[in-house]
Every structure is written in structure tokens, then in C-alpha cells.
Amino acid sequence: GESVGLHLPTLSVQEGDNSIINCAYSNSASDYFIWYKQESGKGPQFIIDIRSNMDKRQGQRVTVLLNKTVKHLSLQIAATQPGDSAVYFCADFNFGNEKLTFGTGTRLTIIP
Amino acid sequence: EAGVVQSPRYKIIEKKQPVAFWCNPISGHNTLYWYRQNLGQGPELLIRYENEEAVDDSQLPKDRFSAERLKGVDSTLKIQPAELGDSAVYLCASSLQSYNSPLHFGNGTRLTVT
Numbered sequence: 001g002e003s004v005g006l007h008l009p010t011l012s013v014q015e016g017d018n019s020i021i022n023c024a025y026s027n028s029a030s031d032y033f034i035w036y037k038q039e040s041g042k043g044p045q046f047i048i049d050i051r052s053n054m055d056k057r058q059g060q061r062v063t064v065l066l067n068k069t070v071k072h073l074s075l076q077i078a079a080t081q082p083g084d085s086a087v088y089f090c091a092d093f094n095f096g097n098e099k100l101t102f103g104t105g106t107r108l109t110i111i112p
Numbered sequence: 113e114a115g116v117v118q119s120p121r122y123k124i125i126e127k128k129q130p131v132a133f134w135c136n137p138i139s140g141h142n143t144l145y146w147y148r149q150n151l152g153q154g155p156e157l158l159i160r161y162e163n164e165e166a167v168d169d170s171q172l173p174k175d176r177f178s179a180e181r182l183k184g185v186d187s188t189l190k191i192q193p194a195e196l197g198d199s200a201v202y203l204c205a206s207s208l209q210s211y212n213s214p215l216h217f218g219n220g221t222r223l224t225v226t
Contacts, residue, residue, distance in 0.1 A: 034214075043203050043217030044155065045117070089154050093211055098168065100211060102154025 012109045013080050021106050023073040023090035030092040035064060035075045039086045043057070047075070047088075077108075085110045114138065116218035118204050124224045130192035131219045137185065137206030144181055145215065147203040155217075161176055161187065162210065166206050194225045 013084040025033070032051045036044035049056045050064045050073075057064050063076040073090050087105040117136040120188065125131050139146050142163055147155035160168040163184035172179065176195070181187040191198055201220040209215045 020123070042219050043205070044215075045217070046214040091154070096210075098211060100157065100215075102156070104153055 001041045009104070010107045010109070012111055014111050015082060016079055019077045019080050019084070019108060021077075021090075021108065022087050023103055024072060025090070025092050025099075025103075027092060027094060028071065029094055030097060031041075031095045032093050033064070033073050034091045034093065034100075034103075036089045036091065037084075037086045038089065044089060048079050056102060057080075065078075080108075080110050081111060082110050084108060115141045116204055116206050116216055118202075118218035120204060120221055120222055121219065122186075122222050122224075124193055127196055128193040130190065131194055131224050133186045133189045133202050133223075134189075135189070135204030135205075135218060137187070137204070139217055141206035141216070143207045144187050144189070144206075145205040146179060147201070147205060147217075149201045149203055149220070151200075158189070160210075188203075191223075195214065195220055196225050199223055199225045 032049055034049040035047040036109050037047050038044045048059045048062050048064050050066050055066050061078045065074045077084055085108060089102050089105045091100055091102045093100045118139055119134050123131055135223055144161040146158040148153040148158055157171055159166055159172045159179050161181045164181050179189045201222050203217050203220040205215040205217045207215045
């Protein structure tokens, strides 16, 4: 079946450095992709999304890159802060079957 | 604006007992979702409501799970009887208009079945 997965389950980054979280997807028909941040004991929080007809989108300190050729998605967080420590999920959505599929998640730890 | 409110935050029950979760979505949000999240995994959709109509319940184990969204606002999710494998975090989310707008999640109910 279709799946959305992450390359690494854990990632540690020094405070102030940039971090990159990667995600591979298999459904070439996905229409858009979303990144969520989930802090301990809380629900996922929307960070940023990108449509399949785009290859880059920027937000505040975050950039999402989409490479449809290799079905790869990444989330870049600039100048990481302790508050960025969380689990990050990518998810893909298909308008045809109206399915939003979450990946397993990457735990990002910011080292002070 | 107030976020999605869920209760209780935690619930511990013995297997074969019933349990219910409650969700109050963000005011004005037409779409309500119930997700289940197992440890270390991403959320998985159980059911989606558009107003009071369940439009996607294909992943809801209907032999033991039921849900309702009376008057298209609050929703309850029930499990009867609970099994050990039901231990998970149950998340409620809402959005203004289905998947065309971002999903806002509540903090979930952590269920432990012993």
C-alpha cells in the first residue's frame, strides 16, 4: 500500500544550528504535503504545507522542499531553539481518495 | 480563539469495560476528525464528520467503536468493550472545511487498557 515514511527516527542538533528532517513518500498522486510538530503530551500542530506543483515554500524559520522526482520531502528549521524539540511528522494528502496519511515521525532534540 | 478541547486527558480501564471520549471542536469548524495514535506512530484516522454526517468511517472498527456528533458540534467516541490493543492516544481534530484548511488537534486522551 501507499506509505509515507521518515529516514531517521531521531535527530540531535546543537542550539542555533540548522536542522533538516527528511521524509520519503510513495504515492506519486499526492496533492499536497504537510509538516506537523508534536510536543510531548500535546496534539500535532500544523507547521507548513506545500502543494505538489511547488518545490519550495518558506515560513518563519522553516522551509519545506519537495522533490517529486525522487519523492522526497524535507523540513529545514533555521537557528534551532530549545522549543523546537519535538516529534515532527510529515503527512501527504490525496484529493482523489481524500486520505491524509501520516508518517512515523522524527524526534528532534535541541542540545543547549 | 480556544482550541480543540478533549476530555478526559487520561483514562485507565480494565479490558472489557466501556469507555467514552469527548471532543469540543473550534467554534465554526464544520469538519471533525477522530484519530488514534499508537506510541511512536503517526495518527491514523478513525472517522471524519462533515457537520453531523459521518463521511469517512472506513477505518473505524464498528464492532466495538461508535461515534456521534450531535447537532454538528461536540462529538463523543465510544469503545465497548475495550481490548488491550486499544491502548493509545485518541486525538480529536477540527478544520474549517474538510482537508481544504489546516487541521487543529486537541491534546488527546491517553487510554490505557489493563
